[in-house]
Amino acid sequence: MSARGLLDVVVVGGGAAGAAAAAALAQSGFDVALVEPSLPTAAATDAPLDARVIALSPASVRFIDRISAWPLAAGRAFAYRDMEVRSGEEILHFGRDLVAEPALGWIVELRALQAAVFAAARSRVVAVHAARVVRCERSEKEARIELDDGTRLRARLVVAAEGGRSLLREASGIAVDTHDYRCRAIVAHLGTEQPNPGMAFQRFLRGGPLALLPIDGGRSSLVWTRPEAEVDALLALDDAAFCEALSAASERRFGAVVASTPRLAFPLRLQLAQRYFDERLVLLGDTAHVVHPLAGLGLNLGLIDAAALVDVLSDARVRVRDIGAAATLSRYDSWRRSDTHAAARAIDLIERGFSGQLGRVGSLLTRGLGLVDAVTPAKRFFASAACGDLGRVPTLARR
Numbered sequence: 001m002s003a004r005g006l007l008d009v010v011v012v013g014g015g016a017a018g019a020a021a022a023a024a025l026a027q028s029g030f031d032v033a034l035v036e037p038s039l040p041t042a043a044a045t046d047a048p049l050d051a052r053v054i055a056l057s058p059a060s061v062r063f064i065d066r067i068s069a070w071p072l073a074a075g076r077a078f079a080y081r082d083m084e085v086r087s088g089e090e091i092l093h094f095g096r097d098l099v100a101e102p103a104l105g106w107i108v109e110l111r112a113l114q115a116a117v118f119a120a121a122r123s124r125v126v127a128v129h130a131a132r133v134v135r136c137e138r139s140e141k142e143a144r145i146e147l148d149d150g151t152r153l154r155a156r157l158v159v160a161a162e163g164g165r166s167l168l169r170e171a172s173g174i175a176v177d178t179h180d181y182r183c184r185a186i187v188a189h190l191g192t193e194q195p196n197p198g199m200a201f202q203r204f205l206r207g208g209p210l211a212l213l214p215i216d217g218g219r220s221s222l223v224w225t226r227p228e229a230e231v232d233a234l235l236a237l238d239d240a241a242f243c244e245a246l247s248a249a250s251e252r253r254f255g256a257v258v259a260s261t262p263r264l265a266f267p268l269r270l271q272l273a274q275r276y277f278d279e280r281l282v283l284l285g286d287t288a289h290v291v292h293p294l295a296g297l298g299l300n301l302g303l304i305d306a307a308a309l310v311d312v313l314s315d316a317r318v319r320v321r322d323i324g325a326a327a328t329l330s331r332y333d334s335w336r337r338s339d340t341h342a343a344a345r346a347i348d349l350i351e352r353g354f355s356g357q358l359g360r361v362g363s364l365l366t367r368g369l370g371l372v373d374a375v376t377p378a379k380r381f382f383a384s385a386a387c388g389d390l391g392r393v394p395t396l397a398r399r
């Protein structure tokens, strides 16, 4: 920190995306403070796996490895080496041989990931403030932030990583485009007659996709998107009836579903900020973009935002430019907004097409699955996209 108490960066929000940005920026030599009201902690080693698990791409794992937040604690991350996508009679299968990676990706406990990334940040940043931002004033020279515990911070740049509901984004007047899917994703951990062999399985159904992701003991973690009108009834089923409904919906891919942990349901929406920067402010993670979980991309996009910001700010520093100047931040904006908006629109098209909202587009997509499966270069292209290796990959996420 400079003698005047001016920080380089204040990161607001210590979820996985914000904490990764704080850790990586501090590791790259910037003076960083991190503000997060609910400090994440890992569960006890013998605690059962939390209901919230997510898929991480190899590119994201390379990034969090380089900020020393990987591997996660034992029993909190599970590699998947095969991926199978079905729609109607068509099947698309990927193996890790297509991508020359040890795995196509990892299913990780979100809580463990947040705790690991937060610990990496804590060990490097100038200060962690267990508080909430209540006010932010930005000028040509600096940003001033006020926390609900009375602390005041000054920085060249503020990173808003507060999740989908962001005080800083709203206060800056950056508008968002939103689409409510009128669906919820039901999540639970399932036991099946046959163990999941390490495969991420997804089946597109009318109304929304169903995914079975490999976790501990041959179990699968469920992400089942259903229209809002059906969700309460599914949540109210007893375990036997819920398992029976899932056995049918999954076409018994790993045999019948025989056990389920308690279910949770998350409302789904698409939300894209129209700009990712303002005066001395950038948005990243869910603050910038919230996408449908069908491609398992939401946090992966947020982590790559964080790695990209490190490249942009490091480059500005080498050129002796102001890291909070519009000319610097617009480079981050054009890189990440174009990549994330393209991904979000593609996911949106897939969701609407396969769920039956776009008429003939759905049958074209279904036929497309079979075609891609038959053409190895096309398969390799989609496998690389799933691994996070397409487009401009930031330095910290590169192979």
Ligand SMILES: Cc1cc2nc3c(=O)[nH]c(=O)nc-3n(C[C@H](O)[C@H](O)[C@H](O)COP(=O)(O)OP(=O)(O)OC[C@H]3O[C@@H](n4cnc5c(N)ncnc54)[C@H](O)[C@@H]3O)c2cc1C
Pocket: 012, 013, 014, 015, 016, 017, 018, 035, 036, 037, 038, 053, 054, 055, 056, 131, 132, 133, 134, 161, 162, 163, 164, 165, 167, 185, 187, 223, 266, 284, 285, 286, 287, 293, 295, 296, 297, 298, 299, 300, 301, 302
């Ligand atoms: C069912 C489901 C399945 C998903 N599956 C996947 C998947 O397989 N792969 C994937 O990549 N993504 C997945 N996602 C998306 C992923 O969960 C999110 O993209 C990710 O968790 C968002 O992380 P974040 O750090 O941007 O925001 P958050 O995790 O929301 O963190 C924001 C943080 O900011 C803090 N905060 C808020 N306001 C303030 C304030 N005023 N001051 C200070 N701090 C504040 C909060 O306390 C919080 O800790 C899924 C989502 C759902 C719903």
